[in-house]
Amino acid sequence: MSKQIGLLTRDTISLVLAGGKGARLKHLTYNRAKPSLPFGGKYKIIDFTLSNCINSGLRRINVLTQYKSSDLLSHIQRAWGNMPWQLGEYVNIIPAQQQIDENWYLGTADAVYQNLDLLKKEHCKYVLILGGDHIYKMDYSRMLRQHAEKNADISISCVSVPSNCATEFGVITSDKNLKITRFVEKSPNPPEIPDSPGNSLVSMGVYIFNYDVLERLLLKDSSLEYSLHDFGYDIIPEAIKHEKVFAYVFDNKATADVQAYWRDVGTIDQYFQANLDLVVVDPELNLYDIHWPIYSNREMLPGAKFIFDSDDCRGQAIDSITTGGCIISGATIRRSLVMYSLVINKYSYVLESVILPNVTIGENCHLYRVIVDENCVIPAGISIGYDNAKDTEFFEVTEGGVTLITQVMIDNYVLSIATKDCANKVEMTILS
Numbered sequence: 001m002s003k004q005i006g007l008l009t010r011d012t013i014s015l016v017l018a019g020g021k022g023a024r025l026k027h028l029t030y031n032r033a034k035p036s037l038p039f040g041g042k043y044k045i046i047d048f049t050l051s052n053c054i055n056s057g058l059r060r061i062n063v064l065t066q067y068k069s070s071d072l073l074s075h076i077q078r079a080w081g082n083m084p085w086q087l088g089e090y091v092n093i094i095p096a097q098q099q100i101d102e103n104w105y106l107g108t109a110d111a112v113y114q115n116l117d118l119l120k121k122e123h124c125k126y127v128l129i130l131g132g133d134h135i136y137k138m139d140y141s142r143m144l145r146q147h148a149e150k151n152a153d154i155s156i157s158c159v160s161v162p163s164n165c166a167t168e169f170g171v172i173t174s175d176k177n178l179k180i181t182r183f184v185e186k187s188p189n190p191p192e193i194p195d196s197p198g199n200s201l202v203s204m205g206v207y208i209f210n211y212d213v214l215e216r217l218l219l220k221d222s223s224l225e226y227s228l229h230d231f232g233y234d235i236i237p238e239a240i241k242h243e244k245v246f247a248y249v250f251d252n253k254a255t256a257d258v259q260a261y262w263r264d265v266g267t268i269d270q271y272f273q274a275n276l277d278l279v280v281v282d283p284e285l286n287l288y289d290i291h292w293p294i295y296s297n298r299e300m301l302p303g304a305k306f307i308f309d310s311d312d313c314r315g316q317a318i319d320s321i322t323t324g325g326c327i328i329s330g331a332t333i334r335r336s337l338v339m340y341s342l343v344i345n346k347y348s349y350v351l352e353s354v355i356l357p358n359v360t361i362g363e364n365c366h367l368y369r370v371i372v373d374e375n376c377v378i379p380a381g382i383s384i385g386y387d388n389a390k391d392t393e394f395f396e397v398t399e400g401g402v403t404l405i406t407q408v409m410i411d412n413y414v415l416s417i418a419t420k421d422c423a424n425k426v427e428m429t430i431l432s
Contacts, residue, residue, distance in 0.1 A: 006057065008126070008141065008144040008145065008147075008148055009056065009057040009058050009141055009144065011124060011125035011126055012058055012060070012124060012125070012126040012127070012128050012144060012208075013060050013062065013119060013122050013124040013126075013127055013128070014053050014058050014060065014061040014062065014128045014130060014140075015062050015064060015112060015115070015127060015128070015129050015130065016035075016046070016049055016050070016053075016061060016062065016063045016064065016130045016131070016132045017064050017108055017111055017112075017129065017130065017131055017132060017205075018033060018035040018046055018063050018064060018065050018069075018072060018131075018132035018133070019033065019064055019065050019066030019067050019069070019096065019105055019111060020033070020034055020035075020066075020067060020131075020133060021033075021034070021067045022034025022037070022133060022266065024266050024267045024268075025037070025266070025267065025268060025271060026268060026396055026404070027373065027396055027404055027406050027409075028268065028271070028371070028373065028404065029068075031068060031071075032068055032071045032072070033065065033066075033067050033068050033069050033071070033072045034132075034133045034266075035049075035072055035132035035133050036069075036071045036072035036075055037265075037271070038339055038356050038357055038374065039135060039265070039271075039274070039275060040135075040275060040278055040287060040294075040321075040337070041278075041321050041322075041323040041337060041338075041339050041340070042296055042299070042323050042324070042339070042340060043294060043296045044072075044075050044079075044296065045132065045133055045134075045135065045265065046063070046072065046075070046076070046132040046133075047079065047294055047295060047296045048134070048135050048136055048137070048294060049130050049131070049132045049134070049136075050063075050080060050091060050132075050295070051292075051293065051294045051295045052130075052136070052137065052138050052139070052140060053128075053130075053140065054295065055139070055258075055292050055293070056138075056139050056140040056141045057141055058128065058140060058141075059083065059088070059089035059090070060088065060089065060090060060122065060124075061090065061091045061092065062092045062093075062094050062115070062118065063076060063091060063092065063093050063094065063132065064094050064095075064096075064105070064111050064112075064115065065093060065094070065095050065096070066095070066096040066104060066105050066111070069095060073093055073095070075297060076091060076093055077093070078297045079295065079296050079297035080295075094115060094118070096111075096114075106228075106229045107228050107229035107230040107233075107234075108229075108230050108231045108232070109218060109221055109227075109229045109230055109231050109234060109235045110222070110229035112127075112129065112214070112218060113218040113219075113221070113222050113229070116215060116218065116219075119211060119214075119215075124211055125210065125211060126144065126147070126208055126209070126210060126211065127208070127209045127210075127211055127214050128140060128144070128206075128207070128208050129206070129207040129208075129209065129231070130205070130206055131204075131205035131206070133265070133266070134204070134205065134262060134263065134264055134265065135261075135262075135263045135265055135274055135285070136204070136261055136262035136263065137258060137259050137260070137261045137262075137285070137289075137292055137294075138157070138204075138206070138250060138258070138260070138262070139258045140206070142248075143155060143157055143206070143208060143248045144208060146246070146248055147208045147246070147248070150177075150178070150244070150246050151244065152208075152210075152244050152245070152246040153209070153210050153213045153239070153243040153244045153245065154207065154208065154209050154210070154213060154236070154239055154243055154244070154245040154246070155207070155208040155245075155246050155247070155248050156172065156180065156183075156203055156206070156207055156236065156245065156246070156247055156248065157203070157204045157206035157207075157247075157248045157250050158172045158201045158202060158203055158204060158247050158248065158249060158250065159201070159202060159204055159249075159250045159251070159262050160193065160196065160199045160200070160201055160202075160249075160251070161199065161200060161202050162198060162199055162200075163190050163192050163198055163199060163200045166187075166190035166200040166202050167186060167187065167188055167190060168186060168264070168266065169186065169190075169202035169203055169264075170183055170184065170185045170186070170202065170203035170232040170236065171183070171184045171185075171187055171190040171191055171200050171201065171202055171203075172201040172202065172203060172247050173191050173201070174201070174246075174247045177246075178246050178247045178248075178249070179244070179245070179246055179247075180240055180245045180246060180247050181240070182240070183203075183232075183236045183237050183240055183245075184237075185230075185232035185233045185236075185237075186232075190202075201247065201249070203232065203236075204250060204262060206248075207231065207236075213239075213243055217235055217238065217239055217243075218235070220238075221234055221235060221238070250262060258291075258292055259285075259286055259289060259292065261284060261285045261286075263285075267398070268371065268396070268398045268400075268402055268404055269398050269399065269400035269402055271354075271371070272354055272369075272371055272398075272400070272402045273400075275337045275354045276335070276336075276337060276352065276354065278321060278337060279319055279320055279321050279335055279336065279337055280319075281319075299324060299325070299340060301323075301324030301325035301340055301341065302324065302325060303324060304317075304322040304323065304324065304325070304326040304327075304328070305326065305327045305328065306328045307327070307328070307329050307330065308329065308330035308346070312347070313330035313346055313347060314330065314332070315328040315329055315330050315331060316328065316331075316332050316333070317332075317333040317334075317336075317338070318332070318333070318334045318335070319334060319335045320333045320334060320335060320336045320337065320338065321336075321337045321338065322338045322342070323338065323339055323340040324340050324341075325340045325341035325342075326338055326340065326341065326342045326343075326344075327342070327343045327344070328342075328344055329343070329344065329345050329346060330345070330346035330347065331344040331345060331346060331347065331348040331349065331350070331361070332348075332349050332350070333350045334349075334350070334351050334352070335351060335352045336350050336351065336352060336353045336354065336355065337353075337354050337355070338350070338355045339355060339356050339357040340357050340358075341357050341358045341359075342355055342357075342358075342359050342360075342361070343359075343360045343361070344360075344361040344365075345360075345361060345362055345363040345365075345380070346363045346364075347363055347364045348361050348362070348363060348364060348365040348366070348367075349365070349366050349367070350367045351367070351368045351369070352368060352369050353367050353368065353369060353370045353371070353372070353385070354370075354371045354372075355371075355372045356371070356372060356373055356374045356376075357374050357375075358374055358375045359372050359374070359375070359376045359377075359378070360376075360377045360378065361378045362377075362378055362379050362380030362381070362382070363380045363381070364380055364381045365378050365379075365380065365381065365382050365383070366382075366383040366384075366385075366386070367383075367384055367385055368384070368385035368386050369385045369401060369402055369403065370384055370385045370402070370403045370404070370405055371402060371403070371404045371405065372405045373404070373405060373406040373407065375407060376405060376406065376407045376410060377407065377410070378405070378410060379410070379414055382410075382413075384403055384405060385403045388401055388403070391403050394409055394412055394413040394416065395409050395413075396409070
């Protein structure tokens with residue numbers, strides 16, 4: 001069995017599509033690609049996809065980038081640039097280069113089409129196409145094995161979700177042998193699983209193509225003026241008509257020896273909750289699994305430091321995660337996830353929040369259900385998250401009641417307070 005899997009992985013090239021905007025995350029992706037968004041303390045979102053490849057025995061990996069990719073490129077070079085190329089193992093960065101004509105990548109399928117020459121040079125039999133913007137643990141070698149056993153042309157990994165949550169995904173209908181009979185991208189009325197009412201099978205954005213099939217489909221699609229050049233909207237629905245397309249159902253039964261975990265973090269609320277899920281006593285995502293490690297860049301940082309120990313001024317973190325370079329100086333963190341290089345000063349209180357790297361929080365601040373973006377400086381005495389109606393004047397407040405804080409928002413908030421104080425002083429002077 002292991003020999004068969006070894007042959008399959010050796011004949012496979014992985015393509016990670018990491019050029020999307022992640023527009024639903026709003027200010028969190030204004031200056032960075034979604035795959036480079038920090039997650040879980042010390043990771044970037046793309047680290048989960050790349051770690052899955054390494055742990056699955058897939059060591060030839062190409063990352064396709066486009067949108068605001070400088071932070072992503074820097075991270076990949078630092079965290080993944082030491083693969084032994086001489087042994088045929090690598091994580092290769094491929095930015096959009098207008099390889100075909102003057103167009104950048106026009107869609108997910110076009111991104112792969114513009115790099116067909118690269119795949120030809122590798123002489124691969126299978127192409128594993130992945131998104132770089134989900135949080136999950138998955139053994140791709142199991143999917144490859146099913147692909148070979150069913151003599152499939154295309155395999156699509158899918159997971160069951162409540163139908164009311166399936167409108168942002170491609171939804172799959174298959175027969176009893178897992179042959180896909182229908183694929184609908186982002187339908188307002190997702191088809192339900194026949195024997196599981198209220199649930200739908202959605203695509204995880206993980207595809208396996210036989211190379212010759214992929215090449216044929218992409219060449220045909222490239223000539224169609226009306227095409228969006230997208231796998232979900234164009235390639236997969238067309239392929240179902242003529243090719244052998246099978247579903248790979250991702251669940252605990254299929255991955256008994258590897259924790260089956262998959263989360264979409266496409267909105268601020270989803271991103272917030274996926275991070276906070278990690279601080280519970282027994283989290284669904286196990287980051288401490290030595291058999292399936294998540295790799296990332298190792299920042300040379302000192303350990304987290306907690307200082308002061310009086311009743312009214314004690315540095316402490318309760319039911320929380322903190323990481324390297326943090327200094328908790330007479331402040332309290334509770335049920336929160338704090339990423340590296342945080343400084344939080346005396347008498348401040350952070351509750352049920354996600355704090356991204358390199359943040360400084362002044363004295364006497366109170367933060368509740370907030371996400372603080374990278375490199376923010378929160379001035380002393382500020383309270384955010386306790387009055388959503390008031391916070392919406394300066395900050396991004398989601399439907400789930402999460403408040404997103406960026407440095408620009410803080411600057412506008414502080415300027416407004418200063419302006420009001422100045423106006424009050426002028427009015428008092430006039431009255432006196």
